[in-house]
Amino acid sequence: MAELSNRLDWFSESTIRKMTRIADQYGAINLSQGFPDFDPPKDILNSLKEVAEKGPHQYEITWGSKIFREKLAEKQKKFMRIEINPEENIVVTCGSTEAMMVSMMAVCNPGDKVIVFSPFYENYVADTILSGAEPVYVALKPPSFGFDKEELRRAFEQNPKALILCNPSNPVGKVFTRDELLYIASLAEEFDTFVITDEVYEHIVFPPNEHIYFASLPGMFDRTISCSSLSKTYSITGWRLGYVLGNKKIIDNCKKVHDFLTVGAAAPLQKAVIPGLEFGDDYYEDLINKYDKKRDLFLNGLDKIGLKYFKPEGAYYVLVDISEFGAKDDISFCEYLTRDIGVAAVPGSSFFKEDVNNYIRLHFAKKDETLKEALKRLERLKVSK
Structure with a gap:
């Protein structure tokens, strides 16, 4: 076989999308890939129904x-x-x-x-x-x-x-x-x-x-x-x-x-x-309020567990410090977290050029009940650390 393109040697498959597959494999709550588990606005869904016909x-x-x-x-x-x-x-x-x-x-x-x-x-x-x-x-x-x-x-x-x-x-x-x-x-x-x-x-x-x-x-x-x-x-x-x-x-x-x-x-x-x-200002105000409440719910839960993190100013991701768990690296920790705890995260090293392996990324774009269940599972970290 002829030589394949060598420009792809510089990077691997997406770590984020890989973690979604691992989450599916173990039935874990997917807080790795950043997508919601709630529906889009009803006006958009109703429009989609109409477009499907017309x-x-x-x-x-x-x-x-x-x-x-x-x-x-x-x-x-x-x-x-x-x-x-x-x-x-x-x-x-x-x-x-x-x-x-x-x-x-x-x-x-x-x-x-x-x-x-x-x-x-x-x-x-x-x-x-x-x-x-x-x-x-x-x-x-x-x-x-x-x-x-x-x-x-x-x-x-x-x-x-x-x-x-x-x-x-x-x-x-x-x-x-x-x-x-x-x-x-x-x-x-x-x-x-x-x-x-x-x-x-x-x-x-x-x-x-x-x-x-x-x-x-x-x-x-x-x-x-x-x-x-x-x-x-x-x-x-x-x-x-x-x-x-x-x-x-x-x-x-x-x-x-x-x-x-x-x-x-x-x-x-x-x-x-x-x-x-065509949504008015009220939609965007409600959006911020919704995610602000989810952020508070999730970060308060992390506080109770004792996990250290950087408080996000925007978006819906949280970078969590796992140094105190003594994990060999963030990749093996995320595999353990998904397999044994039932929550999927992204190894922080996939985001850094520097040699950093003590962070994981979680996200809170989920229903409140999903976040509460994820936090309940993460409480096991408090016991095991």
């Missing part, structure tokens, strides 16, 4: 149906406070996963460098390598997971083509402050660097923290490629509806990449989700 069921415009892009542009204009042309500034993708890959391939050439904050969502490094680029890592330092300005400047001095910014951050739930974002913006302008943002948790930010869209900062729209999806906002992770938002020149390139990667996102789902894009 369609559309054939290809839509490659870069997204007209009505979807128009409604998305209206929604994002309201929250981002910038002008968005649905014909020029948006590409609809198969989830934010494709949005990130499209963005990387649209701006990066083989041999380019891309700054990646560590810890990071695992796809970012894979996207960088698949694009033929080279990751340059900058540490986010606990407990606040802020960055060292001089370290970031040194990374920019390597003349990267882009920086990837996940805000709110997965896996630690960090929400970047305005001062942090303005510093990144100043370096991006100084070194003529693109900023590719992953903002899928844009509407899950806990007060008093505030989500600031990088593209809305002074002078940043033309060098920002904003990626997001509807998965987390409307609890429809399986629908795979994402998008790239940017200036016309960038989006024209993204359209080409997207066209030959996937042709287009699912036409019936683009139509079915329209009621969600």
